Amino acid sequence: MTGPEIIEAVSNLLRRYVVFVDDDQVLTLTLWVLHTYAIDAADATPYMLITSPEKRSGKTRLLEVLELLVADGWRVAGVSEAVLFRKIDQRRVTLLFDELDAVFGTYQEKTEPIRGVINAGSRRGSTVSRCVGPNHDVVDFSVFCPKCLAGIATSNLPDTIRDRAVPIGLHRKVDEPVERFRFRTVQKEAEAITAEIAEWAETHLEALTDAMPEIPTEINDRAAEGWEPIFAIADCLGEEIAARARKAAINLSSEEDLEEASWGTQLLADIRESWTDELTHTMPSANVCSNLGLLEDRPWRNWGKDRPKPGFNPRDLARLLRPYGIRPKTIRVANGSTAKGYHRSQFEDAWRRYALKEDNDA
Incomplete structure (x- = not known):
């Protein structure tokens, strides 16, 4: 396989089993898979942060697929700090x-060593x-390695971890043609792809x-440090992928803090x-917020009550909608402005x- 063919093969395999928010995230995650094989060439590594607004959106399934694609994948949940750094x-x-x-989400005394x-x-x-x-005896343990972290709410995560992370958003499957995951079938397909990745990485190391x-x-600067090895890989794959990688980085890493959904x-x-x-096909952000404030027994009226200017504002709206792939646009209003x-x-x-399903479940 050529480099671009490897990118296509990895991307297609990922898309078959999970629903991503957009193409930027698929490309970024695919380049990161190649990065795990070329880690010897990197001085830093970006963390992939797999998020979704709600449960049953495919985070664990994505980790299962990644485990078969990355170099020496180790998938864990609830591991102790000692096992983590020794491994x-x-x-x-x-x-x-x-x-x-x-x-x-547990008490800090228990999680602080893992955070470290x-x-x-x-x-x-x-x-x-x-x-x-x-x-x-004092022993130094190396903790440098590629990391992919998955969770639902992100506000529990320390800022120091979120600052190092590239958000990879997933959608809950509705009617997309997502295939059933069969380990042995996927393992066989992945082995053929990973052999090509390993050869490519060795050639370009x-x-x-x-x-x-x-x-x-x-x-x-902090985000740039992690993106640098991803850009280096993208540059080896041709101008088109290099340009797409930088566009993805701008879209994913120039955003403000990840927000709890x-x-x-x-x-x-x-x-x-x-x-x-x-x-009414369009609505200004300010109008959306004011309409929300009219609803009784909702949190929006008292949102941000500890801030100098309390109230649910367009910035809050944009942050909470971001995990769903919904971003504000420039629209034309009634007076022509x-x-x-x-x-x-x-x-x-x-x-x-999400919203309709929750109502139906109720």
Whole structure:
């Protein structure tokens, strides 16, 4: 396979079993898979953060597929800190950490050591020091390795982890043609692909080690450090993939902090309830927020009550809608001027996947 053919093969395999929010995330995750085989060429590694607004959106399934595609994949949930750093030190695995939000939802004393291991592991040479043996000898354990973290709510995650992460969003399956996962079948297909990836990585390792890829100015320094090895790989795959990778990075990493989506389905249902006129095809963000504030027994009236200017505002709206792939656009309003807002059609898919289903379940 050529490099672009490898990208296509990995992307197609991923798409067969999970529903992604957009193409940027598929390409990024695919390039990261190649990065796990070329980790010797990298001084830093970006963390992939698999998120979805709700349960049953395919996070665990994606980790199962990735386990068969990445270099020396190790899929875990609820692992202890000692097992975590010893495993990474011994084999420099590709860590696929499931249910991370549950880990950091527990009391801090228990999760702080795990946080330390993950925080330290994004740069080559990173270690954690522990006392070992009867003489309490101080031993440094390497914690540098590729990491993919999966969870539902992201607000429980420490900022230091979220700052190092690239968000990969998933949708709950509705009627997309997602295939049933059969381990032996997928394993056989993945083996053929991973053999090609390993050969490609070995051939390009020197070029990747010496690479100084161009970093878009829209990306901040911390994010740029993680994206650099991804860009180096993309540059080896041709101009088209290189351009697409930088576009994806700008879209995914220039965003502000990842936001918890626990209020997401409530927000979707309330927007649908308050957007009563189906013939009104567009609505400014400010109008959406004011309509939400009219609903009784909803959180929007008292949202951000501890802020200097309390109330649910367009920025809050955009943050909570982002995990659903809904972003504000420039729309034309009644007086002919323009404003930031939404097209009703932007919500149809999310209403179908989440808000309508929740109502039906009730």
